[in-house]
Amino acid sequence: MITRGLSYGLLSARRRARDLILPVITTATGAFLLVQVLSLAGSVRRQAASLGNGAEVYRAVLLISVVVLLVGVVEVAVCATRTISQRTREIGVLGAAGVRRAPVVAALLVEPVLAALAGAVTGSVIAVVGGVAASAAGLSSSAPDAAGAAAGVILAIAVSLIASLLTSALPTWRAASVPPIRSLSSGG
Amino acid sequence: MDRATISADHAAPPGRADPLGDQAGPGRQSATVPRPPGGTGGRLLRFALANITRRRERFVLSTAGIGLAVMAVIVVRTISVGFASSGSASLADVLHGNPLWVVPADGVRYDPGAGTLIAKGVPPALRVPAGWHAQRAVSGVWDSPGGKLGLLGTTVPGGHAVLGSAAARALRTQPGRTVTIGGHRLTVSVSGTGKLVSVPVAAAEPVIGTHGWWTVAPPAADRGRTDLGQLLARASGLPWASDPARHPAPGGPGLIYDTTGTSAGLTFAQRFSALFSGRVTSSALGLVSTVGLILGFVIAVSSFLASVQERRREFGIMSSIGLADEVLYFFLVESGIVFLVAYLAGALAAGAALALVVPGLASLGSWLQASGIVAAYLPAMAIIGALVPVHRLLQQRPVALLAETS
Numbered sequence: 168m169i170t171r172g173l174s175y176g177l178l179s180a181r182r183r184a185r186d187l188i189l190p191v192i193t194t195a196t197g198a199f200l201l202v203q204v205l206s207l208a209g210s211v212r213r214q215a216a217s218l219g220n221g222a223e224v225y226r227a228v229l230l231i232s233v234v235v236l237l238v239g240v241v242e243v244a245v246c247a248t249r250t251i252s253q254r255t256r257e258i259g260v261l262g263a264a265g266v267r268r269a270p271v272v273a274a275l276l277v278e279p280v281l282a283a284l285a286g287a288v289t290g291s292v293i294a295v296v297g298g299v300a301a302s303a304a305g306l307s308s309s310a311p312d313a314a315g316a317a318a319g320v321i322l323a324i325a326v327s328l329i330a331s332l333l334t335s336a337l338p339t340w341r342a343a344s345v346p347p348i349r350s351l352s353s354g355g
Numbered sequence: 356m357d358r359a360t361i362s363a364d365h366a367a368p369p370g371r372a373d374p375l376g377d378q379a380g381p382g383r384q385s386a387t388v389p390r391p392p393g394g395t396g397g398r399l400l401r402f403a404l405a406n407i408t409r410r411r412e413r414f415v416l417s418t419a420g421i422g423l424a425v426m427a428v429i430v431v432r433t434i435s436v437g438f439a440s441s442g443s444a445s446l447a448d449v450l451h452g453n454p455l456w457v458v459p460a461d462g463v464r465y466d467p468g469a470g471t472l473i474a475k476g477v478p479p480a481l482r483v484p485a486g487w488h489a490q491r492a493v494s495g496v497w498d499s500p501g502g503k504l505g506l507l508g509t510t511v512p513g514g515h516a517v518l519g520s521a522a523a524r525a526l527r528t529q530p531g532r533t534v535t536i537g538g539h540r541l542t543v544s545v546s547g548t549g550k551l552v553s554v555p556v557a558a559a560e561p562v563i564g565t566h567g568w569w570t571v572a573p574p575a576a577d578r579g580r581t582d583l584g585q586l587l588a589r590a591s592g593l594p595w596a597s598d599p600a601r602h603p604a605p606g607g608p609g610l611i612y613d614t615t616g617t618s619a620g621l622t623f624a625q626r627f628s629a630l631f632s633g634r635v636t637s638s639a640l641g642l643v644s645t646v647g648l649i650l651g652f653v654i655a656v657s658s659f660l661a662s663v664q665e666r667r668r669e670f671g672i673m674s675s676i677g678l679a680d681e682v683l684y685f686f687l688v689e690s691g692i693v694f695l696v697a698y699l700a701g702a703l704a705a706g707a708a709l710a711l712v713v714p715g716l717a718s719l720g721s722w723l724q725a726s727g728i729v730a731a732y733l734p735a736m737a738i739i740g741a742l743v744p745v746h747r748l749l750q751q752r753p754v755a756l757l758a759e760t761s
Contacts, residue, residue, distance in 0.1 A: 189657060193650050200643050211639050220467065223713045227434060228639050230712050234427045235647035241420035242654050248413045249661040334419075338412045 172270025176277025179254075186250065187282045190243040194286025194331075195293070197236030198323035202294035204232045205319030206311035233326060240283055240327050244334035247279040251342040258342055259350025268343045275339040276332065283331035284324065291320040403688040410662065417658035418697045424651025425701025425729060426708065431644040432725030433709055434716045435635040441465075442631030445472045446614075446624055448507065448551050453490070453570035454583055456612040457481055457593065460603050463568065465631070469496045470521070470550040471505025474566040479609030484590045486574040493556055495563025497536070501525030505551040506536070508559025508567070516541035516558075519549035526552075537561035571611075584613025599627040655693065655740040659686065663744040670748055671756025679753075683745045690741035694733050702726045 180187070204211055208225075215224035251258070254275075261271050298311035342350075407414045445465060449472055450456060459476030466473045474494050483489045490510050497506035504522050511517055516534055518526065523545045528534055532543050539558035573583055580586070584595035588611055594604075595611035597618065603610035614623035621629070635641060663670070663686075670682050705726070709717035748756070 189653070193653060196646060196650060200646060204639065204643070214638055217467070217634075220713075220715055223716050224434070224640065227430060227713045227716065228643065230708060231427045231430060231640060231643045231647065234423050234430075235643055235650065238420050238423045238427070238647050238650045238654065241416055241423065242650070242657060244416045245413060245420070245654060245658050245661065248410075248416065249664075252661070252665055334416060341412070 168267060168270040169273050172266075172273035173277060175270070176274035177281075179274065180278045180281050183250065183278065186246060187278060187285070190239075190246040190279075190282040191286040191289065193239035193242040194236070194283055194327050195239070195290035197232075197239030198287040198290025198327060199294045200290075201232040201236050201323045201326075202291045202316060202319035203298065204228055205322070206294065206298050206313075206316035208312055208315045233322075236323060236326055237330055239286065240330040241334060243279045243282045243286070243327075243331045244338070246282065247275070247335040248338045250278055251275060251338055255342065255345075255350050255353065258345070259347045259352075262343075262345075262347035262350065268340075271343040272336075272339050275342065276335060279331045279335040280328065283327040287324040287327035291323050295320070399684055399688045400692075402685055403692055406662075406666075406685070406689060407692060413658055413661065414693065417655055417693055418700065420654035420658075421651045421694060421697035422701040422704065424647045424654075425698050425733070426704040427644040427647040429702055429705035429722070429725050429729050430708055430713075431635065431640045432728050433705065433722045434640065434713070435632040436721035436724045436728075437716050437718065438635050439628035439632035440721065441470060442628040443624055444547070444549060445470070445551075446627050448472070448547070448549070448553075449492070449494075449568070450570060450614060451509065453572045454578075454613065454615045455571035455573075455587055456614060457489075457569035457571060457587075457591075458603060458610055458612065459566070459568065460605060460607045460609050462602050462610075463494075466496055466503075466505065468503045469505035471507065473505070474568050477565050478567050478569050479593060481569050481571075481593070482591050483571060484573075484586060487571060487587070487590075489569050489571045491556065491567060491569055493559050493563060493565055493567035495559075495566055497552065497562055499526060499552075501527065503550075505549070506559050506563050507551055507553045508556035508563070509553055509570075511553050511555050513555055513557075514540075514542060515544060515555075517544050517546050517553040519547045519551045520545055521548060521550045522552050525550065581616055583615055584611055587611050587613075597623060599623060599630060651697075652736055652740065655690070655736070656743050658693075659690065659740060659744040660747075662689075663748050667748070667756045671753050671758075674749075674753035674756060679749060682748065683741070686741040686745045687738065690737045691734075694737035694740070698730060698733050702729075 211228055212221060212225050215221045215228065258271060258275075261274075295311065295316050298316070302310040442465070457479060459474055459478055461474075461476030463472050463474050465471070472494065473496060478491055481489055492510075493508035495506055497504045501522075502525050504525060516536060518528070518534075523529065523543065526534060528543050530543055530545050533540050534543055535541070536552070536554050537558040538561060539554070541554055541558060571587060572578075573580065573586070577583070577586075584597060587593070588595040591611070593608050593611050595613055597613045597616045599612065601610070612623070616623065618626065673679070673682055706722050709722060
């Protein structure tokens with residue numbers, strides 16, 4: 168049933184792709200910054216050292232980058248609450264037809280997970296490709312570090328996915344737990 | 356429609372523009388419907404709280420988004436304020452209360468390791484007006500047994516060394532003990548908190564050389580004058596400036612900084628500090644936190660837009676009974692609550708993050724100062740965040756809002 172819920176969620180996500188643009192952009196922005204900071208760690212460290220307390224300033228840069236990524240992912244969850252509110256009646260229909268809570272939750276979580284993943288991957292790709300291109304064109308003083316970029320991409324994708332799941336799980340669970348008669352009578 | 360909206364509807368006498376006001380009007384149904392207690396502000400607040408409670412998850416999420424953005428900005432601002440304090444303290448160490456500072460053509464730089472200003476060349480030849488007092492100082496980084504410390508050769512009484520508390524800790528010494536610098540045995544006294552060691556010029560020169568500057572003071576009678584820089588420039592032939600952002604011309608004769616004047620309400624020390632904080636805000640730290648704040652604002656607007664979209668029919672009813680303008684107030688109060696809670700949560704989270712991750716870069720004072728700076732521009736964000744969605748809503752006729760499905 169979970170698999171069917173995921174398939175249903177995928178179809179819905181395709182239909183509502185336009186609504187996912189903003190969360191994808193905000194997550195991509197956060198992921199872009201995090202990957203940039205990690206791939207240009209040498210340059211950022213030098214800048215941090217020039218300010219003094221280099222190690223602490225670099226830690227602060229990393230902290231802020233992760234926080235900004237989380238800010239971007241919050242939009243994914245805001246989008247999920249909007250989706251749930253618009254699909255309340257649809258959720259009621261599914262419940263009335265005997266679909267259990269778990270597949271409904273799985274279907275509703277497809278959108279936030281896809282948006283977070285798409286955002287993290289897009290931001291990471293732009294950061295890596297942009298960094299390499301800027302270095303090749305002589306616009307950047309230092310070449311991106313492959314290991315740092317890889318760590319940045321993995322961190323960006325992991326943080327985005329975990330944060331989107333954590334922030335979207337409760338609203339979707341609550342929406343799927345509402346009795347169908349209430350969802351059908353009150354929802355849009 | 357929720358209870359709060361129903362009470363607003365009942366409180367609306369026909370043709371009245373402000374049904375949330377306190378005065379009774381003709382046609383009021385207060386005989387049958389109990390009037391809610393409190394003034395207009397109280398009712399707006401209760402209405403906003405009712406809507407927040409109805410959409411608890413979205414409130415938590417938008418608050419979390421803005422709060423995280425606020426946290427990022429406060430962390431960066433706190434670090435920036437800390438650097439500004441370093442700049443201010445290093446300037447005070449240099450000037451010792453003298454109003455004029457004559458630097459070499461190569462300028463000066465701040466050494467973050469030693470936490471002090473270092474001259475990049477020898478002081479220029481200087482001629483001062485009669486009665487004025489010029490003091491040559493030498494400055495450099497001393498590779499001491501306790502690590503790198505700033506060493507300043509200046510007007511310290513012979514046989515004495517004045518250490519900042521951090522320098523005293525690094526050298527593991529205490530007031531009254533002696534320390535040997537440049538072959539001179541000096542008695543230690545502690546003043547201030549930094550890593551600067553101030554000694555007589557004769558003791559500093561063997562260690563750090565002759566790079567330095569002059570500090571100049573006019574006679575006591577001329578202390579209050581605002582043209583000290585010009586007077587010294589005329590006597591010495593050196594150029595002068597009152598802006599710390601101006602650097603001496605490379606290969607030139609040096610530069611006189613007049614630290615007495617103000618520009619745009621800011622003293623020389625304040626502008627000098629701003630140069631330090633500007634280095635943080637224009638660095639990767641500042642850039643990333645600014646993007647975070649923009650994202651936080653986008654989330655706020657997006658959340659309010661979603662709220663407006665879901666409540667179109669409700670606002671259609673309100674507009675149709677003459678409550679069109681009040682819709683804006685409802686959103687302003689709701690936005691204000693979201694931003695206030697987000698600000699408080701963000702400020703506390705920033706304090707915790709600073710204490711745990713970068714304790715050496717923050718102090719309670721700089722955190723409070725940074726929180727105050729961020730608080731200054733959040734109201735504008737809260738107002739714009741509410742205006743954008745409501746403006747779109749108010750462009751439509753009530754009947755159009757009522758006709759559409761929410």
